[in-house]
Amino acid sequence: MxxxxxxxxxxxxxxxxxxxxxxxxxxxxxxxxxxxxxxxxxxxxxxxxxxxxxxxxxxxxxxxxxxxxxxxxxxxFEYRHRNCNNHCIFCFIDQMPPGMRRTLYAKDDDYIFSFVFGNYITLTNLLEADLSRICEQHISPLYVSLHSTDNILRQKLIRSAKPQDAMQILRRLAGCGISFHTQIVCVPGYNDKEELKRSIGDLMDPALNVESIGVVPVGLTKYRKGLCELKTFDSATAAETLDIIATLREQYDSDIIFAADEFYSLAGRDVPLGDYYLDYPQIENGIGMLRCTQINFNKRKRSFLKELRKSDSNYTFVCSQSAERWIRHIVESLAKRLPDRRLELQVIRNDFFGEHVTVAGLITAADITGQLKPAPDTTIVLPACIFNHEGYTLDGKTIGDLCTVMKRDILVVDPLWEDWQRHG
CATH class of the missing domain: 2.30.42.10 (PDZ domain)
Structure with missing residues (x-):
């Protein structure tokens, strides 16, 4: 066309x-x-x-x-992406309540979006013409949701209408010089433990041109009526997964295997130092974000303190449950430099999606306004990741809406501490 x-x-x-x-x-x-x-x-x-x-x-x-x-x-005109035809047992979109913005229910599985925006694709809807084009135009790297290198297990996880041999596709494209960033959404009882070891071992084949392997925990909301029963990770199983990944990095002498920050939060462990994450190839996947935030904050602390001193107000910092330990350290560090101000941390519990959802990007305005009761002389500090690129929260509220409802100024800070903006 x-x-x-x-x-x-x-x-x-x-x-x-x-x-x-x-x-x-x-x-x-x-x-x-x-x-x-x-x-x-x-x-x-x-x-x-x-x-x-x-x-x-x-x-x-x-x-x-x-x-x-x-x-x-x-x-x-705006490109119309290719839709996902899979029915993954852990699909987050299938676990969202009705009545939200239409765009939140869109499921893309498009190799062009993968190349341009870093969106993960399953490879299940690629036609022969697509494979030829990827090779001809060297559309690389691609971001691939693999989950398992075993075709039978992978099909159980993604329930594709047209099952494909993902490893065969990777080998073919790799033969044309295409490289990949891969992710494994780890589901207890399915592709964890020994299956995780085997999948990562398979991806260590140098001929596959794999640039990174990200292991992320399955995310489960409270809206799972009619969906299959799945388990979440706890402190013990998260620690076990981190140990497996550490062993595999040593076994294969490889620095391209990474665990999501959420595993460290669940296990109560410190995230690795900055060098561990190389150039942060999967930071958008929640891998290395906490460490990058800490590094950037240390670089920009002086500038941020100047921003806080522009107003005589006190400050309440909002964060997610999974980031509490690290953001608390930042707030305490700032408080020592501002002894004449009251700096507090408010951890927001995700009542909207449920107790197992603990990341900042899935915090809603309703949970913030419902749980946060700041004093009159307080500016609220929010992570920018709760807003999309159009400035809306998941439940359709703007920064202006929050300022109006809470009757407070709001300081929105990039989650990587690269920028901030005051509203009110």
Whole structure:
């Protein structure tokens, strides 16, 4: 299907050539253009021969010669991602209550989103044409939800309508030079312990081009009516999993095997030092975030103290249960430098999703307003990860809404302590 053009940047090469918004790109240098990634890949040539089509279906041809200092200037319409056709026994979206924002129920399983945004894919909906394209355009690295290297066990976990041999696909793509970041959502009684050891051992094959292996605990909400019964990790099983990963790192002399921060929180252990996480390849997966937060805070502590001193108010810091130990250390460190202020920590219990959900990114506005009762002279410090890129919490509230309801100023801090912004 031709790629529809949403807008043309004024003064760009496309604008000078007369390309119009509303037209569609049928071909570029003789190649069918399917999406924004095709456009970016094939538009890197010096000479660009376009076949365009207008809304009436009339086609025309034109040629553009690239200039290094000028943009091509074509913006296509928003890409429609490929949906997930699996029915994973641990799917978090299946464990969400009804009545939330429609976008929260979207399940993508799209290799383009994997490459561009780092979204994890299962490989189960890849067609032969997709595999060929990934190799041809070197769409790498890809982020793969593997969960198990055993096909039978993997099928029990993801319940795909079209089961695939994931390892065979990895080998084929790796043979083309594609590399992977992999994740294993670890489910007690399914792919933990010996199965976890075997899966990680299989992924240690250098021919697979695996750049990282992230092991994360299954997340279970209280909304599991009609879903299969699963167990969560506790302190003992989390510690056992950490020991397994430590042993495997030593056994294979490998530094690409990582455990999610949540395992350390459950086990009551310190997270590793910064060098352990290399360049933090799976920080968006909750792996290394606590250590990175601590490192960045230490670097920016002086600047943050200046921010706190801009107001005469006291401060209440909000954090999740899993981050309590580390954020408490930060708050205590700040309090020593601000003896004339009252700095407190409020740990938010996740009543919305249930007791087993303990990470900051899943805290709702309702739980914050329901549990937090700050004094009148207090500014609330919130982690930015409770808001999406449009500024909404999971239950659809904005920062402004929270300021209004709580009648307090709010200081929103990036969870990695890289930025902050005051509201009120």
């Amino acid at each position: 031709p790629l529809a053009i949403k807008s043309i940047e004024p003064g760009s090469l496309a604008d000078d050539a007369g390309i119009k918004a509303g037209e569609s790109i049928v071909e570029l240098n003789g190649i069918d253009i399917r999406d924004f990634l095709d456009l970016e890949f094939y538009a890197s040539d010096y000479k660009l021969d376009f076949v365009l089509k207008d809304n009436a279906g009339t086609e025309r041809k034109l040629t553009i010669y690239r200039e290094s200092a000028r943009p091509l200037g074509i913006t296509p």
